[in-house]
Amino acid sequence: MTPEDAYSIRVISDVKLNENGLMYVETEIRNHDYYSMLFSNDKKVISGHISLPSYYNGYLYYVKGKKEKHLIRKKEYGIEEDLLSLRSISNYTFHRKGILILGEEKINSKTPFSTTKRKYRFDSRGLLRSRQSLFIFDGELRKLVSGDFDVTDVSTNGERVVISATIDDDDFGIANVYEVNVDTGEIHKISEGKGTVEAVAVNKKGEVAFLGQREGLSPWASNRIFFPEKGKSVICGKTCGNFVLTDIFDGTKIRIIYDDVVYTLGQEGGETHLYKVLDDAEKITSGQISVRGFDYYNGKLAYFYSTPTKPSILKFEDKEVDPNQGIKSITPVKVNHHIEGWAMISSNNSPTILFIHGGPHMAYGYAYFIEFQFFASNGFNVIYCNPRGSKGYGEEFAKGCVGDWGGKDMQDILDFTRKVIEDFKLNGKIGITGGSYGGFMTNWIITRTDLFSAAISERSISNLVSMCGTSDIGFWFNAIEAGIEDPWNKEGMEKLMTLSPIYHVSNVKTPLMLIHGENDYRCPIEQAEQYFLALRSKGVEAELVRYPGESHEHARKGKPDFMVDRLRRKLEWFSLHLYSKK
Template identity: 55%
Template sequence: MTPEEAYSIKVISDVKLSTRGLIHGETWIESKEYRNSVFLNGRRVTWGGKEILPNVINDTLYFVRTGEKHQLVAQQEFGEPKTLLELGKILKYDVHEKGILVLGEEVSDKSSPLETNRIKHKFDGRGLLRSRTSLFLLQEGKLRTVVKGDFDVMDFATNGSRVIVVTSQRDDEVGLSSLQEVDVETGERRDLISGDYVITSVAVNDKGGVAFLGHGKGKSPWAVKEVHILEEGRSFLCGKTCGSSVISDLFDGAKERLVYVGDSVISLGQEGGETNLYRIEDGKVTKITHGEHVIRLFDYDGRRLAYVKTTPERPSLLVSGDLTYDPNPQVTGVRPLKVDSRIEGWAILTDRSAPTILFVHGGPHMAYGYSYYIEFQFFVKNGFNVLYSNPRGSQGYGEEFAKACVGDWGGGDMEDILTFVKDAKEQLGLEGKLGVTGGSYGGFMTNWIITHSDVFSAAVSERGISNLVSMCGTSDIGFWFNAVESGIEDPWKIENMEKLMRMSPIYYVERAKTPTMLIHGEEDYRCPMEQAEQFFTALKMRGIETRLVRYQGDGHEHARKGKPENMVHRLSVKLEWFRRHLTS
């Protein structure tokens, strides 16, 4: 399999039940670009290749046309598309009795100097924060601002009259949320909750009831999320955590959401490596889908349910009633085997005598699971065995397990990983050399492992972390995230800087012996380029065989939705590196 073949799949990137039937969006790569189109009842209805976020309002098809700017477009069944408004970005829209509510960003001048007094003045995937996400209303052909400020409107929901917004006003620097009701005429807002919440999605039913997804535990990235029903003053757990923390390198753009219809709330819920749908009704939580799969997108209208799932064998499947639509009938991934170890983990076996690559997920409070992984299947088709697991710190096994790595990065989590590798080798009779790779926290763990172990013959560290102290001053979230993950409050106290350094792979670089490739996006604001540069320089000065690959125009998501030509190149150089060091 070539890298181009690996990325030749189509993924379903939107699903919506409407008065005109089932709408879905598809995304694929063509001529080194992402392409998007809208389908209605299985028939393609847009042809520009840049159409996302479809919906039907008053029997008219709406969608967002992307480009340098975003346009909201209305298209009647037998009419020409009509552009209704234009913004720098459009993230969401919905119908209101006064018009159409739109969540988006205004166009900003990216060439002028930026002056700021804020720590949070940049964010990965957005760059320098020259504009913030705001809520607008399109009324009688005119666009006016409803909610705007030096903060982000992160989500909104409406039943056509009541409007609820989630903003970062509670503490914009660290992303704590406020839940507020908005008067669309005056823009006045009223707080609906108090406390240090992190909210990722909100929904409103026809009666005006409010539900939201999140937790009230403040700066706690390990906290499990629950569905909170505001009027009942209660919260509900779906599986081991509501929503989904199972990662994937599918470029479908899936985001967390809730659907609140009548007295039912529908949410994703995760248990280990599985993600399914749950219904919350009459104070009870009921699991309504079952299987070793990961549901990525869904919609529910009170009668019909539609969802998009991925499995190890199938990248993207649309399910609605008796319909199952597969845009990739020619693609069949190799199913993993479960490894019996103290943590949940899997192996995709090619040949017992072949080399094996261990993958470590990011987060650390994310998880691997029953998803199709483009990269895993690519390496399997090129003759490698693949191992992956969920060490302590992973989400989907309860909050205690998720918190177990806090203050101990590279301790018990590394023990879990190395024990898993040992168990896999013994159970599967693996005989070939071992390589290790991972991104973000997985890049940290790759760097940590090669400074604390000689188990692996080659390593590829992506968008990784080498120095937790310098990251506190350069990352968009490092100043608070690194602190709480290290179990400290103030990262700039001498004793805390010393702890951060002792938790940093670069502190132990003199122990490293493993040939290592470092891959990084130039515009990564989460784990900045300087993290790779430091480790590269240190390894080179220690005489370790090392290569640095830098991708222009890519941020922290370079391996999941980076520039297509960069993603192809990335798989090529990783394959060459592991072939050279693991097959000779």
């Protein structure tokens, strides 16, 4: 398999049910760019940069455009009517007084920028010159709710309008749920407590539900479905939502639908399923799958899911749509160990690559991974696991790495690796790679052991102190994860430094490639730059690969040519160091 072959897949997203049937979007890489096709009842109707299809009052609606987003309306055989354009449109829904839209206004990025806030830029968005606002379109576009915060979701039953927004504590991304008066823009808080809100929904009766957590700044907290006006909440599996990682480019986001019951996703271990939620949670899908998105309308349910061997499958009634029927994939096997892990074994004499996920409060599981299949098809053994810190195993397990990055989580990873070597009698050399927190762990592990003959860290972390002042979330996230009160005092800095790979760089002997996007604001490129320079100054073999304009998402939905180049470079690095006899 070549890197180009690895990315020659189609992925499904934006499933939408209506009175006319089923609509969905398929996306592929074509001519070095992402190309989407909108299908209605299995018939292709629109192509291009298309997303968020909907059907309302006899019109088809969708968002179109690449750098600028346009909301389009058209009859089945009519011409496109361009209703409005914004810098971004993340959601829209229909109210009796107009179309409610979540989006950002267009900006002039050439003018000077000033701020007094700690959160003044954000990964994949850049400097926060504009914020995501709630607009209403009733022939003309006007703002309903806006400010130096983000409106993050909106739902309506045609009368009542409910949003989530980071009004109370935008620096830390703390959100609440509010009712909006569409005539005046006045808001009234519905939710209580402090935490995050991932999605909101209103049913036909005007009852409200939201998905999130009320445990404050706790990235490890399990999400629940809250019914704020009824004073109750329900959990789905081990956490509501889907934290199982994949590198397919479907661009899904968490959502909920509230009919008589709430429909949502829930995760348990490496599986993610659909749930019905009212007084308790009932799982309504089964198998070793990761459900990515869904829709519910008038008693009918459609959803799309991924498996380790199938990128994207759409399920509606008794029918399945697989846009990748000819794909050849390798099936991973479960590794019997005290943490959940998997292996794709080519042979016991082949070199092995250990993958470490990001987060740290994310997880690997039963979803397709382009990179896993690519390396397995090229003769490598691929192994991966969910150490302490991963979501899907309960809150205590997810909190297991807090204050101890590189401690028990590293031990879980190394124990798993040795277990796989023993079980499968592996004789070849071993490499290690990971991104974000997985990049931190890659950088860290090679300061602790010479078990690995080569390493590649991506969008990684090397210095938790400098990251506090350069990352979009580092000023609070690093302190929370390190278990300290203040990252700016002597004690806080000392702990952050001792938890940083750069502090132990003199121990490194393993050849390391560092891959980074130059516009990564989550783990800024200075993290790779300083580790690279330290290694080269110590005489360690190292290479720094930089991708112009790329964000923290460069490996999941970056520029297609760069993603192909990235796989090629990783293959060359691991082939050079893991197949050589020296």
